[in-house]
Amino acid sequence: MSDNKQNDQYDNDYRLRHSVAHVMAQAVLDRFPEAKIAIGPPIKDGFYYDFDLGTNEDGSVRTFTPADLTAIEARMRQIIAGRYPFEKRVVSAAEARAEFADQPYKLELIDGLAAGGFDEYGEKIADAAEISFYKHDGFEDLCRGPHVEHTGKIAPDAFKLLHTAAAYWRGDENRETLQRIYGTAWKNKKELKAYLGRLEAARQRDHRKLGKELDLFSTNHEMIGGGLILWHPKGGLIRHLAEEHAKKMHLAGGYDFVYTPHIGRSVLWETSGHLDFYKDAMYAPIKIEGQEYYLKPMNCPFHVHIYKSRVRSYRELPIRLAEWGTVYRFERSGTLHGLTRVRGFTQDDAHLFCAPEQMPAEIDKVLHFSLDLLRDFGFEKFELFLSTRPEKRVGDEALWDAAENALLEALKRSGLSYNINEGDGAFYGPKIDIYVTDALERPWQLSTVQFDFNLPERFDLTFVGADGHQHRPYMIHRALMGSMERFFGLLIEHYGGNFPVWLSPMQVRVIPITDEQIDFAYEIEKELRAAGLRLEVDASDGRMNAKIRNAQMQKIPYMLIIGAREAEAQTVNVRLRNGNRLGTMPVSEFIELARKAIADHSVI
Numbered sequence: 281m282s283d284n285k286q287n288d289q290y291d292n293d294y295r296l297r298h299s300v301a302h303v304m305a306q307a308v309l310d311r312f313p314e315a316k317i318a319i320g321p322p323i324k325d326g327f328y329y330d331f332d333l334g335t336n337e338d339g340s341v342r343t344f345t346p347a348d349l350t351a352i353e354a355r356m357r358q359i360i361a362g363r364y365p366f367e368k369r370v371v372s373a374a375e376a377r378a379e380f381a382d383q384p385y386k387l388e389l390i391d392g393l394a395a396g397g398f399d400e401y402g403e404k405i406a407d408a409a410e411i412s413f414y415k416h417d418g419f420e421d422l423c424r425g426p427h428v429e430h431t432g433k434i435a436p437d438a439f440k441l442l443h444t445a446a447a448y449w450r451g452d453e454n455r456e457t458l459q460r461i462y463g464t465a466w467k468n469k470k471e472l473k474a475y476l477g478r479l480e481a482a483r484q485r486d487h488r489k490l491g492k493e494l495d496l497f498s499t500n501h502e503m504i505g506g507g508l509i510l511w512h513p514k515g516g517l518i519r520h521l522a523e524e525h526a527k528k529m530h531l532a533g534g535y536d537f538v539y540t541p542h543i544g545r546s547v548l549w550e551t552s553g554h555l556d557f558y559k560d561a562m563y564a565p566i567k568i569e570g571q572e573y574y575l576k577p578m579n580c581p582f583h584v585h586i587y588k589s590r591v592r593s594y595r596e597l598p599i600r601l602a603e604w605g606t607v608y609r610f611e612r613s614g615t616l617h618g619l620t621r622v623r624g625f626t627q628d629d630a631h632l633f634c635a636p637e638q639m640p641a642e643i644d645k646v647l648h649f650s651l652d653l654l655r656d657f658g659f660e661k662f663e664l665f666l667s668t669r670p671e672k673r674v675g676d677e678a679l680w681d682a683a684e685n686a687l688l689e690a691l692k693r694s695g696l697s698y699n700i701n702e703g704d705g706a707f708y709g710p711k712i713d714i715y716v717t718d719a720l721e722r723p724w725q726l727s728t729v730q731f732d733f734n735l736p737e738r739f740d741l742t743f744v745g746a747d748g749h750q751h752r753p754y755m756i757h758r759a760l761m762g763s764m765e766r767f768f769g770l771l772i773e774h775y776g777g778n779f780p781v782w783l784s785p786m787q788v789r790v791i792p793i794t795d796e797q798i799d800f801a802y803e804i805e806k807e808l809r810a811a812g813l814r815l816e817v818d819a820s821d822g823r824m825n826a827k828i829r830n831a832q833m834q835k836i837p838y839m840l841i842i843g844a845r846e847a848e849a850q851t852v853n854v855r856l857r858n859g860n861r862l863g864t865m866p867v868s869e870f871i872e873l874a875r876k877a878i879a880d881h882s883v884i
Contacts, residue, residue: 291426292467297322299366299427300356300439300465305329306419307355308461311348317421318385318449318458325475326464330447332385333459343459344444352461353441363432364417368425376411376422385449386422438472439465442479448614481720487772488618491515494777494835497619497768507616507623509765514785518771519764521783523604526628526653526761533649535602535630540582542606546572551738552581557707561609579605580732580757583631584739587753592743597753598634598642604764605629619769626764632756635743636682639754643690643729650714650727650760651694656881657771658780661717662696667704674708675733683731683754684710708734718774726767730757777835778857781877781884788815788874789831790852793824793843800847804840804867811871832857837884838874856884 301320304327309315312333320329333342371379373394380386393409414423416431428434441463449455466472483489491497496515499508511519530537546565549555554562558577565572576582583601592599606626615621634642651662666687669680687710691698705711709731715723732755735741742750761767771779781787788808792801801817808815818827824841831839840852845864852870854862862873877884 294322295426295428296434297327297465300434300463301327301329302414302416302419302421303356303359303431303434304352304461304463305421306359306417307352310355311351316383316385326462328460328462330458330460332456341457344461349441357436359417360431360434360436362417363430365430366427367415368412370410370412373411380422389422434465435468437469438467439463440472451612451614453613478720485720485773485776487769490772490777506613507611509619509622515768517785518779518783519768525656529653530602535600538583538586538601538603540579540603540605543573543575544581546574548581549574552735553738563608563610575608577607577609579603579607579627579629580631580735584735584741587633588739588741594635594743594745597743598632598638600630600632602630619765622765627759628761630758632758633753636754640686640689642756643686644693646729646756646758647690647694647712653760654716654726658774658881658883659716663715663723664691664694664696664698665701665713666691666698667701667711667713669705669710670703670707672707679733680710687712706730708732718770724770726762727760728758732757775883778883780881781837781874782881784837785814786816786834786836787813788838788840789836790815790817790840790842791824791827792819793841796844797842797847801842804852807867808871813874828855840870
């Protein structure tokens with residue numbers, strides 16, 4: 281699809297979903313006339329709207345019920361059938377306040393628009409903005425549009441209200457708790473059905489659901505805190521295997537491993553600029569012996585000090601410092617989501633220090649390294665983005681020119697599809713972001729290659745050049761998996777828990793049919809363990825079919841069934857977790873088969 285067609289489709293989807301959100305708000309007010317309405321923007325694949333329904337007789341917060349959603353959907357179809365036009369009118373702040381005198385959330389939005397504070401989506405605006413209403417039927421809302429021509433443009437069988445959730449007003453947990461309705465809307469019934477099918481597939485693969493079923497990880501908001509992950513033995517083993525593989529690649533790629541503290545004095549974060557630019561995402565300081573220490577939100581200042589610990593020569597460059605470093609960032613509780621949005625996470629972090637003339641080759645190496653690593657984990661579809669200089673930035677223009685050109689040329693040499701996000705780079709340098717596409721065709725942003733003109737200046741980094749003079753090195757941040765938590769969540773959903781054999785925490789389950797085969801089962805166990813396979817013998821009571829079903833539910837790649845004939849012939853009957861049967865074979869043949877699947881990173 282061309283860029284123009286993509287933009288047209290986005291505009292059409294936006295208009296449609298924005299319009300359905302207004303229709304839903306009208307239907308909610310028809311059912312709950314005393315409700316207070318907040319905002320209802322279109323989002324990817326749908327829309328939502330936030331409401332304050334007040335309290336019940338017992339003082340508890342009023343929430344939506346399934347019966348409410350059914351009634352709201354029915355009322356929406358009545359409104360759609362009326363073919364009411366969406367009509368815009370521009371008003372003054374005073375007129376807007378009079379119109380919404382009994383709607384406190386709208387009044388706050390109007391004040392923000394009038395004062396040049398924040399718009400209806402919470403985005404900062406420089407000056408007072410135009411205040412406009414959109415009206416259809418008897419419902420009028422504060423809105424900048426756009427909308428479809430009339431409600432009849434909404435297909436009555438191509439939208440659905442999906443679920444409800446609590447939401448803080450403007451995302452602030454110190455503000456009012458609202459009730460949010462999520463919905464989706466499409467051009468026709470066929471598109472809606474396809475989307476609902478994708479939703480169900482995603483639900484079945486949800487890493488939070490599978491993480492519990494497969495005993496991979498957990499959280500405990502009450503005792504430990506939100507966004508802090510407990511890795512269980514099986515999940516911990518997968519993480520170990522993933523890290524071990526990546527670390528071997530790092531060593532082969534010329535990286536040196538370092539380890540740094542979890543806290544640092546305030547002066548470190550003042551010098552790096554984090555306390556100026558990033559403090560809202562940092563935890564409150566810890567006071568020790570009159571000094572303030574902060575949990576680290578990033579590893580880079582520590583790596584900078586390792587570089588700076590002695591005089592560096594051009595002969596040492598490039599220096600590549602890598603660390604699986606755990607960092608802590610404050611995320612609002614309403615944004616936390618399983619493994620993919622957390623407060624404590626471990627990055628496969630690295631910082632490269634190189635001479636200017638080495639920079640293009642380093643970018644090529646990092647890009648190829650990242651793609652090779654991601655392919656090893658089963659990802660084949662990539663999209664790359666180059667984010668260029670923003671309006672507010674540090675560093676000489678010549679440095680930006682060189683860095684952006686090096687990144688762009690590396691993207692061209694990769695042969696992969698890429699896009700340019702003009703002005704979307706950080707204030708301290710341009711970057712490349714790599715997105716992978718999972719098994720459900722969803723994009724995930726993973727690897728980042730980020731230039732930094734800021735920290736070398738702030739910490740006065742230098743190296744002695746061939747001319748004997750001091751020179752400033754280039755610094756490149758890069759994380760390939762991103763964070764181990766988010767990467768693990770992606771792996772779970774990409775594979776639906778059916779991990780490749782090399783990553784499966786349990787690769788084989790040996791299932792004797794009767795007690796008479798148990799001794800032979802343990803003989804096989806010894807042989808397979810000696811071959812490096814991870815396995816267990818199911819010597820429990822129970823029928824064979826139940827044991828097989830249990831192994832399939834645990835998504836164990838191989839099941840070796842042993843009956844009287846197999847025990848007598850010293851063979852195993854091999855079944856796969858997907859139900860396929862490979863038949864009877866000697867144990868040595870199975871070992872070779874499994875070893876090949878492991879070496880090839882195969883999914884069976």
